[in-house]
Amino acid sequence: MKSVAPASVLPKQTIPSPSLLFRDNRSDNWNRFYQSWNDYLEDIVKTYRQTILHFYELGARYVQLDDTTWAFLISRLNDTKDQADQHAEYEKLAQDSVDVINGILKDLPDDLTVTTHICRGNFKSTYLFSGSYDVIAPYLSQLNYDGLFLEYDNQRSGGFEPLKKIWNGDENKRIVLGLVTSKIPDLEQEAFLKTRIEEAAEYVPLDNLAISTQCGFASTEEGNKLTEDQQWDKLRLVVQTASDVWGQI
Structure with missing residues (x-):
């Protein structure tokens, strides 16, 4: 990729987050291979670190x-507010995700930048999840990423208020x-x-x-x-807007 990209362009390698292993029964067999859940999490951290460092090499x-x-x-924590046991399970999933990601x-x-994109679904112009970031902001604020890409293209993402907690005063963290x-093809107005x-x-x-x-x-x-x-x-609209707001890029 670097060989065909302009010298001023920094290519980005994207891979799935380890937190995807905690959904849809993907980790149901952990106890067939590990004595404890924590042993399993430690191996996820080790494997991801090896992978990212190999990309670096x-x-x-x-x-x-x-x-x-x-x-x-966001959906599950909101839906289970009145169901203590299930709500606690999703809270643990969230904290496990924080611990694994920060371990990685x-x-x-x-000189390695690591970011995340929090996706709400992207298939043939459809989406999966809605809701404000406020319910997960306490967890996102703990993540030691260099930047977080957050979807804010319409009202289903809620307001900007949770950004203050997510950013958490970290001068080295970028909120994108x-x-x-x-x-959809409709082109946004730069003024908007x-x-x-x-x-x-x-x-x-x-x-x-x-x-x-x-x-x-895609x-x-x-x-x-x-x-x-x-x-x-x-x-082009993104580049022009960024150039106008933050100066030449």
Whole structure:
């Protein structure tokens, strides 16, 4: 990738987040191979660290863990507020995710950037999860990522208020606002995007904010309901808006 990318462009390697192992019965067989759940979690950390460091050895300097589990937890934590036992299970899943992710991120090379994208589903212009980030903000605030890509392309993502807790005063952490939708071809107005950035800056300093598309244009081979030209239009809009707000990029 680096050999074909412009010298000024830093390629990003994306891989699934380890928290995806905690959903949909994917870890049901852990006790066939491990004496304890913690032993299993420790091996996940070890495996992910080895993988990320191998990417680093191959020249990667930017790795992103794509994560749908946090959006899943927004729904589950909201739906189980009156069901103490189930709610506690999802709270444990959330904390286990924090502990595993931070274990992976610990003591990585200083020149390696690691971020995450919290995805709400992306298949043929549809989505899976809705709800404000407030219910998971206490967990996201603990994550030691360099940046978090958060979807904010419509009202199903809630307001910007949780950003203050998510950012948590970390001057080295970037909150990337997914304001430009990747699901429909309608092109956003730059003035509207700037207004949204100003609203978010009430909770996180402008220097710690950035803008992106809400998600990728194709999480599966079917893609979303946009043409390639419409996708490029949206990417140009992101670049132009970022240049106007934060200066030349």
